[in-house]
Amino acid sequence: MSAMTSSSGPRPFWQPHLAGVLLGLGLLMTFVLTGHGLGASGFTTALAATTADVVAPATTESSSYWGPMFENGRNPLDSWITWQVIGAAIGALIGAMTAGRFQISYDGPVRLSKPKRLAMAFAGGAISGLGARISLGCTSGLGLSGAATLASAGFLFLGGFFITGAIIGLATRRIWQ
């Protein structure tokens, strides 16, 4: 696709169990250092709150959901999870660059046009963002980190996640392959 692609092409992904061991050691290190696990949706919530506050400060700070995040002049982005997500972005960038995998591209259901793929990505993101607020955590914070503490919440979340994902995934498989 791109002239920048090296002749050898991107290196293959790691064997799943090897990647899993590194991810697990990183998660264990996080628990040992901080007392809690890894996450993602805590950051998107803080970012959404800050965006709302920039656009409409009065409405946001009096809102029943956003309001408490700004009490006493607090800034929701001033939080450990912000630095962790910035770290994850840098780690992913290093991973993609060093494997020859960084490339501007459009992933998603290959049978659909690019605009339709982007529309589905946005819709899926909206459903995911709504879901992660309902459960107070996403695949990282509740699924991965919760299950690592053997919390029943983590396994309940993962059950709902995999069963629903598989039902819709199988029903829509023709547009993906």
Added chain:
Amino acid sequence: MSFPLGIGGVASGLICGLVFGFALERAGFGSATKLTAQLRFKDWAVFNVMFTAILVAAVGLYVLQLVGMVDIDQIYIPSAFLWATLLGGVGVGAGMSIGGYCPGTSVVGFCSGRIDALMFFGGLIFGTFIFAGAYDFLEPMLTALPAPEAQTLPELLGVPTWVVLGALIAVAATVGYLTTRKPAVSSTASA
């Protein structure tokens, strides 16, 4: 020495995040095609990576607790609210099967150059706005049917922790053996 250290600063966030993002990228989790192939049962990487990671961390916490190096009361254990936790999982699962990612992997996706992952991330912010708008309506459901606070599977099932860990290792090892013996034949889309 006793853990956790309670280090909540910039450096610990950046370092923990760096390992997280790098491992997810190396696993192939920056690709919507790779992630959703698990949901079509064409590729078991998501299951194998997640369960391996969960067990490495869970066994690590268990051993560190046994030798007295980790005070488990200082480790955050999320609480379940039956409807909210399950419905949230349904939403995040539906989101991945439709949009290709989850919140964390969308960051990995757009840091690998994927424009659709950036759209997914924008969708996450929009979904959070919807939640905030519907908060007063949703609130009674969010805390309905709470499980006991910070309940774990060993507490729920009334068995020792090592039994639960042993059972999970057996499941992970069986699935791992059945799914990684031969290279996947079907999808070459993201290899």
